[in-house]
Amino acid sequence: MEDCRPLGFLIGLPFALVxxxxxxLGAVVWVLGTVLSCLCPCCICFTGLANLAVSLIKLPVKVIKWFIHQIPC
Known part of the structure; x- marks a missing residue:
């Protein structure tokens, strides 16, 4: 089903670049959050920060998939 949408992939590339x-940025935040949560395990907010950073790391793939599915076949 995704084979008929090559134009959607090309149009979505600028959004994927952002x-x-x-x-x-999420990778940097993840490293900092992981280090800080190891240094002070009592602060649960650093764990949440690391989880947010992981979702930012996965963002380019999600953006490309979302944009491809918005273009009709």
Whole structure:
């Protein structure tokens, strides 16, 4: 079903580039959150911050899939 949507992939690339930049930011936040949660395990907010960063890392793939599915076949 996704084979007939190559144009959606190409049009979605600029949005994926922005999402890629956000995912790199998420990777930095994840590393910092992981280090801080290891240093102070009593602060649960750092674990939530690391989970948010992981979702930012997965963002480019989600954006491309969402954009491809928005374009009719």
């Amino acid at each position: 999402a890629l930049i956000l995912s790199l």
